[in-house]
Amino acid sequence: MSDDADLRDTVDDHVDSLTSGVRFGKFASVGVIGAMFDVTTATVLNELNVFPELAVFIGIEVAVVVMFLLNDNWTFAEQGAAGVVPTLKRLARSNVVRAGGILVQLGTFWVVFRVVALDVDLLGLDLWFVFAKVTGIGVGMLVNYVAESLFTWRVQHD
Numbered sequence: 001m002s003d004d005a006d007l008r009d010t011v012d013d014h015v016d017s018l019t020s021g022v023r024f025g026k027f028a029s030v031g032v033i034g035a036m037f038d039v040t041t042a043t044v045l046n047e048l049n050v051f052p053e054l055a056v057f058i059g060i061e062v063a064v065v066v067m068f069l070l071n072d073n074w075t076f077a078e079q080g081a082a083g084v085v086p087t088l089k090r091l092a093r094s095n096v097v098r099a100g101g102i103l104v105q106l107g108t109f110w111v112v113f114r115v116v117a118l119d120v121d122l123l124g125l126d127l128w129f130v131f132a133k134v135t136g137i138g139v140g141m142l143v144n145y146v147a148e149s150l151f152t153w154r155v156q157h158d
Contacts, residue, residue: 023075023076023149024145026071026074026075027145027148027149028141028145030067030070030074030075031067031137031141031144033066033067033070034064034066034067034070035063035134035137037059037062037063037066038060038062038063038137039059039130039133039134039137041055041058041059041062042055042056042058042059042060042133043055043059043126043129043130046126046129047125047126052113053106053109053110056105056106056133056136057102057106059133060102060105060106064094064095064098064102065091068090068091068094071148072087072090072091076152090152093151094148094152097144097147097148097151097152098147100143100144100147101140101141101144102140104136104139104140105136105139105140106136107136108135108136108139108140109132109133109136112132112135112136113128113132113133116132
């Protein structure tokens with residue numbers, strides 16, 4: 001088989017794996033849980049007058065750890081070696097891999113929160129902050145799904 005054919009097969013396997021409806025459904029479900037941790041943490045910190053971008057970053061990190069644990073034990077449970085050391089290596093790799101999604105999420109948050117900058121409060125809660133946060137999560141999730149699938153758990157065609 002030629003190198004071109006091998007490359008096509010590899011790319012096809014990765015595309016098939018990424019488009020797995022079951023795996024993406026699990027990833028998205030975990031993402032919803034992570035988003036709840038993320039938004040709650042960031043909103044509470046924002047309401048405690050923590051600088052908004054710092055509150056967002058801390059919320060993201062809380063969510064990253066929660067989502068890693070859920071993904072490692074459910075979404076990608078069949079991937080990777082068992083044990084503390086391999087799990088810690090995947091967690092470290094997950095944080096590095098998610099850096100792109102985190103930057104996308106922070107950038108999206110910043111544009112929506114600081115550039116569009118609407119004033120939407122309800123019962124003293126800054127709803128525009130929450131909206132900007134959720135928008136960033138949605139955009140960042142797509143980047144994270146592809147990166148995590150390919151690099152953290154190194155999925156192959158099922």
